[in-house]
Amino acid sequence: MFGQTLAPKMKITLALGLSAVMAAGAAGCSQKEEGTEGQAEGKATITVSNYDRGNIPAAEGTVEDNRWTKWINEHSPVTAKFVPVARAEAVKKLNVLFASGSAPDIVNDYDTGFRNSLYQQKQLMPLDDYLQYAPEYQKLLEKYPQLRKIGTKPDGKLYEIGKINEPHLQSVAFIRMDWLKKLKLEVPKTTDELLVVLKAFVEQDPDGNGKKDTYGTNMSYTSDGMVDSMFGSYGWKISNDDKIIRTWDNTLESLKFKKRLFEEGLIDKDYLADKNGAKAKQDYLNGKIGVYLPPVVSNWFESTVTDVKTLRKIVPEAEIAPMAQPKSSMGQFVHHVVNPVQMTTVINAAAKNPKAAMEYINFIIKPENSLILKKGMEGEHWKKGADGFPKVIDPAKNAKELDWAMDYSMFYSIPENPLLISTTAFDMSDPDQKAGLDMLKKADEFLLNPEAQYPALSHYEHMPTLSSELVVINTNIDKEMKDIYTKGIIGGAPYTPEQAIVDAKAAWERGGGKQIEEFMNTWYKENKGRAFLGKDILELVRSQHK
């Protein structure tokens, strides 16, 4: 009774509430889209994805609209509209854009697997017919045939635009020369000598404080990959009968070595707790590590100048030198190298004006334009130094106005413009920086040892992309094998590295690893001619150093 009389009123209230919400929605719909301004008459308009790293000062504008996008659009033959893509979520975001049909015309992304998936979904534009609109890139293709080889997909057409990188090491071991001198030792040439040196670093009190508080080396985070590469333990290699096989032997030798490092106390026994390598780096900067294996050297200036300065504040007599990979029982290897040919850019198959897209790419990779996008305006952000190279006028100004703009020229091949190469950042009149540059040059020389092999099947960006089912299999087995290997290192006498390999092999078989092996070999058989493998990497890098 009571309820029934009130029911109509109730409905009205509900309706009112709903309509209020709907009205709010309608207001949302009526918001105008902006972004049509700055469109010069007659110029074609294209959209370009650009990483958003959250580092543009608010006063400078946004990824879509700032002094450099204005500069680009003022000088470029086409009008570019930029689509910001958050760096950390780039693949997810671009996938959504593609799936909803709103992806940009030019897509810049470093992720090989992602670009391959776009190719498989037929989302990419073949570029062969449009190359004529990018003569700068054609020139590059002629100079570096590898670019065409890698950018070509299985159907024989060119799909990817790439760049040539500076041919430096991706990581290198740094050894304390002052400790070696003090203990009257030589730079170790083999892994056995390395063990002797590390033992001395731990036991003979190289820092002279009377305490046994030094480590030989470090293995935390990804630094153990440096040990793996001494033994060529990467997972895959090419066998003598030209097949792709697993590197069980290499991994065994590497494991044995790691176990010795651990059991003889040559590394921090808590190395597994150092998840991001920060503790190891602190130990190194505090002068407690003899041979520092950095997870990666992403900035040579920082590793050879800034870090050394920090170290010297604590240990004024510290002397650092890069160390070549010692020869191991599995042979002589080089360190991993920065990917010399890196694919970065594809064009959306749905692009309305691929000609304009190619013209845009051509515009950006003109050396004089990339110089502006990477170094700024002459006289404003840099001036020519005595050596003819650009010198930054005011680093603070550049940090605000310029340093975030590099992604606009992401696909530019730095070594093609001598004014841009990173060695020019070192100021030769400063003794510390000169020493830093010498270190970099010495590290580069390690690559030239003709006996040394590349420690992996290829750079990971050039490895074949597994199908999604195989990725799942691979991830699961990989995790299991990592745990087994870790047990092999820290498991003490009862759990030997040999046993760990036996168990890892079993886990590989059990988890379906054979399928991956089959896939790899089929891929190798079909793509032998096109694949960019370790020896090709070394060959290219060596030719760049000549």
Next chain:
Amino acid sequence: MRESTGGKIFVIFIHVVLIIISLTCILPFLHLIALSISSGHAVDLGQVWFWPVGLDFTVYIYFFENTPALRAFTNSVIITLCGTALSMLATVLTAYPLSRRYLYARKPITTAALFTMLFSGGMIPTYLVMNSLHLTNTYWSLWFGGLISTYNMLIMKSYFESIPGEVAESAQIDGCGEVQLLMRIILPLSLPMLATLTLFYGVGYWNMFMSVILYINKTNLQNLTVIVQGMLQIQGNFNMSAMDMMQQQEMVSEKLKAVGVVVMVVPMLVVYPFLQKYFVKGIMLGSIKG
């Protein structure tokens, strides 16, 4: 009653456990605050624990001057305030009718709402909907994407239901309509629950991340979470830093990350005490006479 020795030990034990748990929550944050205001040199060498070494606030200045943080902060505040208000409004307007027994088709509507808790449209279809409604690149996409959290709505609905029917009945006998009943009787009685849900929604909007990444294509509309997350992610991933070789500014220092996290967390810490007083207030003190 006096406690036995065993009881005392038990109480001490409980206290120790609780103190340890609260320390695990507080200490990491203290560490971050200390990192953010220590000198960079001390941070590099790992000398900073819970007390700052060599006071230095330059990174805060850098954070607000050299990154879009200030703009993003403002955006976060707008998203949170408007979003929370809209969500609370919509949730109340849904929960209240559903809590009335005489609502027509009450069961099916509730079931339909429950259904959305179990099955969602998924990322791409939702994006397509937003896109075709021209809501992408506006905050409406964020607010409408999860306007009503079904879970919160159900909490509210059962709270409304728990208010004795006699309260509503006596008000209606005095001539109170539905709107008035809701505004003057039910809502004032529900303040503790409203405060809690406001906080839930507020924190949700403040921490909103994936929707912003997906629906907002304009940098100047991004919120703080996206900016700070970007800072934390970079360099955390080995492959990524190796890919972007020459990018000096990639190397976001530990200090800057700490500043980002502190700036991200502090506003919620500030808001919490203001809402907290409602949590402890009695729920229906003296609402029914006699």
